[in-house]
Amino acid sequence: xxxxxxxGDCIDEVVAEYSDMVYRLAYSMxxxxxxxxxxxxxxxxxxxxxxxxxxDEDHRKRWLLxxxxxxxxxxxxSHWSKTVEIAETDIISDSxxxxxxxxxxRNAMQQLPDxxxxxxxxFYYEELPVGRIASLLEMSEGAVKTRLMRxxxxxxxxxxxxxxxxxx
Amino acid sequence: MESELKRxxxxxxxxxxxxxxxxAGAETAAHQSRTVAPRRQIFSVYRAAACLVLLIxxxxxxxxxxxxxxxxxxxxxxxxxxxxxxxxxxxERTSFYYCxxxxxxxxxxxxxxxGEEILFxxxxxxxxxxxxxxxxxxxxxxxxxKYTLRQVMERGIISPEILASGGYLVCMVRDNKTGETSxxxxxAADLLRERGGNVRIENGKLIK
Numbered sequence: 066x067x068x069x070x071x072x073g074d075c076i077d078e079v080v081a082e083y084s085d086m087v088y089r090l091a092y093s094m095x096x097x098x099x100x101x102x103x104x105x106x107x108x109x110x111x112x113x114x115x116x117x118x119x120x121d122e123d124h125r126k127r128w129l130l131x132x133x134x135x136x137x138x139x140x141x142x143s144h145w146s147k148t149v150e151i152a153e154t155d156i157i158s159d160s161x162x163x164x165x166x167x168x169x170x171r172n173a174m175q176q177l178p179d180x181x182x183x184x185x186x187x188f189y190y191e192e193l194p195v196g197r198i199a200s201l202l203e204m205s206e207g208a209v210k211t212r213l214m215r216x217x218x219x220x221x222x223x224x225x226x227x228x229x230x231x232x233x
Numbered sequence: 234m235e236s237e238l239k240r241x242x243x244x245x246x247x248x249x250x251x252x253x254x255x256x257a258g259a260e261t262a263a264h265q266s267r268t269v270a271p272r273r274q275i276f277s278v279y280r281a282a283a284c285l286v287l288l289i290x291x292x293x294x295x296x297x298x299x300x301x302x303x304x305x306x307x308x309x310x311x312x313x314x315x316x317x318x319x320x321x322x323x324x325e326r327t328s329f330y331y332c333x334x335x336x337x338x339x340x341x342x343x344x345x346x347x348g349e350e351i352l353f354x355x356x357x358x359x360x361x362x363x364x365x366x367x368x369x370x371x372x373x374x375x376x377x378x379k380y381t382l383r384q385v386m387e388r389g390i391i392s393p394e395i396l397a398s399g400g401y402l403v404c405m406v407r408d409n410k411t412g413e414t415s416x417x418x419x420x421a422a423d424l425l426r427e428r429g430g431n432v433r434i435e436n437g438k439l440i441k
Contacts, residue, residue: 076259084255085246092245102251109259170237171244189235190242 070119072112080109083126087133089190093183094137104136111136127197130187134201173223181216188213 067078087108091101111132119125174182187198195213199206247255 077256080252080256080259084252088247089242089245102247105247106255109255113259170241174238174241185238186242189238 066122067125070121070125072115072117072119076109076113079112079125083129084109086126086191087129089186090130090133090183091137093186094134094179095140096179096182100140104133104140107136108133127201130191130193130201134203169224173220176223177216177219181212181219184209184212185216185220 067075067082069075084105087105088101091104091108092098095101095104108129112129115128117128119128174185177185183202184198187193187201188195193201195206195209198204199209202209204212
């Protein structure tokens with residue numbers, strides 16, 4: 066638990082607690098390790114400058130997710146993202162590559178369009194309900210459900226039925 | 234499958250070094266936001282707006298008087314710039330390389346720890362340098378290889394201390410005549426000074 070709910074306080078604790086969360090969402094949305102790192106920095110600066118005092122930890126977490134989502138959208142709109150292609154390095158460490166199953170997952174995930182990675186991440190990793198994902202991504206709940214269903218279908222297809230119980 | 238997905242995303246995380254950089258930058262930003270009084274902030278906005286108007290007006294007047302189009306009143310057909318040679322990630326020696334940048338994102342004035350704008354003058358030509366936080370600049374080598382700033386740093390071409398200093402002094406230089414951009418860092422600027430170039434650097438101020 067972070068000792069203060071005021072932005073600008075306990076920065077190191079906030080970074081320790083939430084930077085990975087922001088990074089994962091940014092990576093899901095941008096598909097780029099370096100863009101994601103830029104987004105984390107931008108979000109953190111916005112957080113500090115916001116001067117907000119949050120009601121509780123959940124409020125802070127939702128705020129960070131929302132701002133991350135917006136920041137990624139802003140990046141998509143930039144001239145830079147439309148014109149520059151960057152060679153990405155592997156994001157997963159060597160130690161995880163030893164696990165074939167995990168490698169399958171990773172390959173399948175990397176082939177998914179970003180919009181599907183994002184909803185999978187928010188639903189399965191952050192365990193957010195569909196309604197909250199819809200709010201974060203400014204979509205209807207129906208659209209989120211459709212996207213989740215398609216993402217699951219694509220994953221299953223890519224993994225050739227190895228995980229046929231996926232999504233059940 | 235759900236647990237596999239969780240493992241996948243668990244692997245997507247920042248390194249300790251990246252977190253340390255974030256904390257250092259964030260603490261600086263937090264300190265600044267606490268120490269700048271609201272009235273000062275408002276004043277800064279007006280002052281920035283006034284400076285911008287003055288800068289645009291001055292640049293426009295100079296450009297008009299010189300009879301060409303260009304930022305910061307840069308004169309065409311002056312001395313060429315010779316950048317220090319560097320080694321590209323593939324080991325190729327090159328004396329010049331280009332970088333693209335977030336033209337629509339820099340200068341990022343949201344915080345002094347974000348983008349930094351430097352103007353300097355060399356042999357009668359004014360150059361615009363801007364550093365970006367981490368990876369906003371891509372470096373395109375003569376060989377066609379393209380890397381982000383972070384990737385270039387990881388390969389040891391640019392010292393990490395440059396970023397760790399908080400100044401983000403890895404910069405791009407744009408030749409306003411040709412529109413070409415290239416990499417320049419503070420060490421390169423020093424080198425240019427040593428070579429006798431009329432280099433003067435003042436953060437955020439147009440040098441005349």
